[in-house]
Amino acid sequence: MSPDSPRLPVAPLPVVAVRHPSVRVTKPSRSEDDDRASLPLQVLVALLAAVAITTFAIVEADGLFQGRHAAILAGQGIAIALGGWALRRRSRRWAVPPMASPLLVLLGLLPLAWEPIRRQFLGGGLPFELLTMRVLRNVILGLALLSPWRRFHSLTISLSLFLVLFSALHGSDIALRFLVGLFALGAVAWLVASHWTDVEQRLRTQQTRTRPRWGVVAAVGFAVLGILLLSGGSSPVRSSLAGFLSSSGGTGRHDRFSRDGVGDGDQLVAGSERIQSFAPIDDAPFVSDHEPSLYDVFDDTYEEEVKRPREQDRAVGLPPELAAKLKSHLQSRVEKANREFSTQRRPASTEQAAATARSIASDALFHVAGRVPLHLRLQPYDLFDGVTWYPQEEARTSPPLQITTLSGEPWLALADRSEVRTYLGPAESHAIKVVRLDANVIPAPLHTHGIHIGQVDRADMYCPGPDGLIRLDRKKLPSLVPIHLASRTVAADRIGSELSCYSVVGPVFRNIPAAAEPEAIAALAEAWTKGIPRGWSQVARIQDRLKTEYRLDPAARPSEDALSPVHDFLFHSRCGPDYQFATAAALLLRSLGYSTRLVSGFYANPAHYDADARHTPVLAEDAHVWAEVNVAGGDWLTVEAAPGYEVLAPPPSLWQQAQAAASRVAGVAVRNAVPLAAVALLLVGAFWNRQGLADRLDTLRWRLAPRRDAAAHLLATLHLIERRGARTGFARPTGATASRWLIENLSRRAPEISAELRLLQRGIDEAVYCRGGLGPVSDELREASGRVARTLSQSWFRGQSGPRPRPTSPTGPHRTTEVL
Template sequence: MQAERTKSVESRILHYVSIAMVLTGALALCISDSHGRYSRTWIVVNTLIEVAVAFLGARYFLALKKRGGTESTVNLILLAVMLLSLAWEPVQRISFGTGRPFELILMFAVKNTMLVMAAAGCWGKYQRFATWGSIFLMICATTTYSGPDMIALAGLELVLGFFWLFYSHWNSLRIALLPAVKKQNLSKYLLLSAMAVLLFLIVSFSGENPIVHAFKGIIPSSGGDSRGDLHARDGLGDGELLVAGKYDIRSFAPIENAPFMSSDDPSLYDIMSDTYDEPGEISKNIDRAIGLKMQDQKIEEKELPDAENINRHFSTARNQKPAVEKSSAGISSDALLHVSGRTPLHLRMETYDIFDGVNWFSEPLKTDFKKSITLKERFEKPWIVVNGKAHTLSQECRNELHVITNNHLKSNQLPAPLHLREIHIDLVDRIDLFGWYQDSIVKLERKELPRLVPMHLISHFPDQKQIQYRDARFAALSHQQKHYIALPEVPLIPKIRGLANQLVADMDNDWDRIKKIEQYHREHFEQDRSVAFDGKQQLPLDEFLFESKVGPDYLIASSAALMLRSLGYSTRLVSGFYASPDDYDLKSDHTPVCADDVHFWVEVKVGPGPDDWCTIEPTAGYAVLGPPLSLYERTVEAILVATYWIGNHFVFCCSALGSIIGACLFRYQISACLITGWLRLYRPRDTRRLIFRTLWLLELRIRGQGQKRPLTMSLNQWFRQQAEHLSVNANCLAELAYYVNWAAFAPSTADHTQIPGGERISDCCNRIINEARWVKRTP
């Protein structure tokens, strides 16, 4: 019975099922670790590498077992994999500037060890360890991330796990079953596994809270008591940084509970809701708020410090030293906003339509303006839909998420991209808190935006390549509005119109004409915010455009807007903020937006729809965010970046390339020198090992001269053929050939009874190591 059980555990099907379980757990751990940090392409490549390693390792261990290999070899490999996984972390932090918290370092070391154990599943004990270890990996992964893909992987892990249990159990009892019952097929085990998974899900979701909670000290939590960790993830209390957040609101600025704390500043989550008539303790800075559930009020125990800087803050919720109270005086930061997501990003605050030659006037909101704001649920979260109809520019655009956090901005206008679609602020499910500041700019019905509260924005970023085929000037006539093409009656306008017509004289395509105006301003005008024009002698725009050609961005944008209007294109001036990719902070994974990032740009109407506007950036040094790059575009961009880097480090690259080429050309000579030094410093005690390494060294020296021993030629023949080119006695070579034959084919019992002479072997090997060199003989 025991022999049959061992045979069932070591069966090929169970071996591959255990490998599949470990790979599933490894994929789950990789997804939980890379969520919001790495792309899906990186996950796929990493998974393919792990699959290749697992199955190639399985073939290696099966061959090792057939050759009579022992478990001690596997134990050494497991130990090496564990130690190398731990040693890789400091290398990663020093070389690439990235890293993981301590518990994830351990988990990835365990994952790599489990992969090797699964590959070595031809030995029963390693297979069992790998099977149960894969479940442990899955548990750890699900405590840190609970997306739909994680649920699917957990279900797959359960199916595979139950299949492994059922199959191994019934195979262990096969010897005791009737012949008719012994003919089991895989469909029965799969059906039993599916039924077990269904029962588990019913039991799991029948309780009040089906979510698996992480407890500090048991499951990974990134918690800490005494020191900060720059690489800590969204956990309980580790690190001096406020945890960088993208999609999980708990991980941005203060944690999710922080907005509920008491503060004299207006809070979006103020417990005194304006929906109740009963008076309460009113803050001196009263503002609109939303009501909280009663169970949420119990966390209001400490005042929330002004954690203005996203990089340095100790949250009271994360402080686990009750004896030492942290001060509530916040840490100062110059950033007005913090942006998470792709950059460069234009955040609109106000649009201007009328220009009188000196002043731009803000576009007013019409009294009869009607644009509905609706509420929808996305993954059980409330989302405010401000633009439900897809405009013609974004029909093929996918949703893209940015997270904006207000730090010091004193305004109720929501800084957002041009084609804003949806807004999410945690727990905000009332559409009456949102309104329109202008016909394309959303505001909150309160005096100021809430501070330190993540605002999730879903927007579209059209591909400008799709606009070049549009007849922008005539397509917009159906919804043409005079104030978008109005020009002031000043002597400057004929000069601007003449210059614009001169620039686009040989162009018929509308988009090419628009881009020509943009390109002209980027190439011929320099931004300098220290330059100002008082307008006492002539109009500021006249002096800037035709004389100075140096000035602030609002003059560059004004010039471009007037040129486009003179050509008949609906245009408006826009002010807001520019989130530059140059300001991206790698540690916090956010882009700070400061007061110096205030910017002016132009928007031009390129379609018949009311929302068919496109951003034009006439100021040099600024870029417009487009849709995510395709695989081909990313490849081309990577090649260009690599070429640019090589050009800047040409000497280093040439030296490195020359070293690599030299190492490849002289690889045998280099290897022979290294092995010679190694054998001189460390001489193997085992006689057979000394013989084989001496032969290895001699073959490398001869191989370095382009001479390779044919597979069909015996060692004695090859030595006789090469004897005239080696600076060693031919008798010594013949003696070495005899020793090699003895070491390769003599039985192990001959180690002590038929050794040809230990001293003679040592002397022969010493002569080969120290004297045998290739010498070119002239005929």
């Protein structure tokens, strides 16, 4: 459009205000008529509330939707319809319904007041999550009655959405899918209808300067980051925030009215046939089946032991008193069901290994609920002849076992030394659920001080087992019956020098057979611990050297001509199964004067943790062997020398969790130092030149965006100039019109493009108020806007200084129009 082109005479134009980035367009408060909803909008909100209430009714029925549920739903629907009709007539006189908030609170409290009466006198009850959702349902019901007023619509839809999401998460009925889809369509329709109602009733806009919302966004971001850090500990169970929302992991509290959860509720039904397909419950029948014993698992995992010739057998290099002890062991082999553990085993073929992997990957021997990793002990060994470990003899006399009642449940009370052992951590709670394991010894961690089996309140059901363990007075553990264990972990940093090298447990725990060449083992142990004071520091050094300098290989076997497999492992092959690491750690510590023993059992591996079921399955491949060292006072501590295995530590504090998170971040940064440094330099450079980069992006978008209409092109050019001025501190003042800003401010400072600026000013005014439009972009307009964009660059704005004229604020009864 040329400056000389004829223009139609127009009436005086009202003031034009272009929206500023820091200006928010607000509306004055609605009048009484504005807050009154239209009839279609009221009906839509009431229907959405009814759909949400219906979805919850389906979940509450729990697959048994009967006539009474339909009658209750019908009554609620009639109440919404009649109440909405009556209140709509009142809405002509009531700007705000009287007593609305107190009535909504009263409706919400009704389920909470009724539940204790129901549980006390009617014998029924609801789980906590359904009870809270009943409160929400009643509030939605009250809000649906208030649907004639628009001020309640947003809250009604929000709460209804939450109730629908809860129902979709907890229900599996096919009707829920249809209702959820129907609610989604209705919610979209409500959003559209509510928006256009606002547009139609919008009055004069007011401009108010607002603060940027980056502070709110940053606060929310830090809160989310804090929650993630708190929930990300060493235990996979912490992947759910306990009790934060329904289905988030629970609080660990027992509720006899619950329908499902992490624990075992009383409403689960015990099976009588094929109960392996049922959930583990406390009152399930004790069933028998063909289940593998611990030693069957060892033979499957490590292969069968090698039968050594008689002339090379077990009595090599043993003192007379230990030789007599060995003879006693050999005489009771039949009675003890071949419970020795040999370190000399046959190599497994490839086909056998593949078949074993396929067989053990399908079924778990038992499940563990609680924090992992966890060492579950089944059999300790004390005597070693260079090849084979022999089980530790059980005590012939022991204190009588006692049952105590805690929170109404019977617990077998065992010794708890936490008051005199400073290195013992807080009490830990675990539960094991045996599926198929032929053993009557309860797998338990060290320092177990309580055992609970549901409804077992007789002490004669329990018998003392191997040292520190308890067995049931029956052939095998009951299948699918939870066995709850209370134990304590060990804080290694608080052990200090309490390790005793002159323990009262006897010389058998410090004997090293001659076949293992004790001189070489002692020299190696002294070299590894040179300069380290006695105590746990030496034990930790032995563990670390074995973990870092030796390789775990379950298939590795010593040479057939080796008199002692552990000597071959330490000085020649330097690789082997876990039992070779355990044997080497036990003998190395014995050479330093410590009392040690070998322990076999299972390792609850955190890699097998099932986040959905909230438990860790223990497979046959999790059979494990480790060592234990004696502490002053007769206690034992776990010595885990095999790579890839960890010992459960006490629950970390918040500070320790923060340190662990920082350590993980630092580790990732160190491993990826070069790419992270490059990214950091790029980010610093981008931040330093952020204004220039933003201007280049704006200019590129202005040039490439397809705009055929002259009005759109003019407004885009104005927006580009405004953003440049705002970034350099030369922003258009609040309330200043585009015409006044272009002519009075920019044209006076850039006289070389005054004609182009006047052309843009006239074009913008006509684009806003000319109903017919300006037509396509002419070459003259494109050239003028390009010259303005090149001249009023960001560097030009940055070079402007001095006082800036303050344009007068628009006054008068004109309506303010939003351009951008």
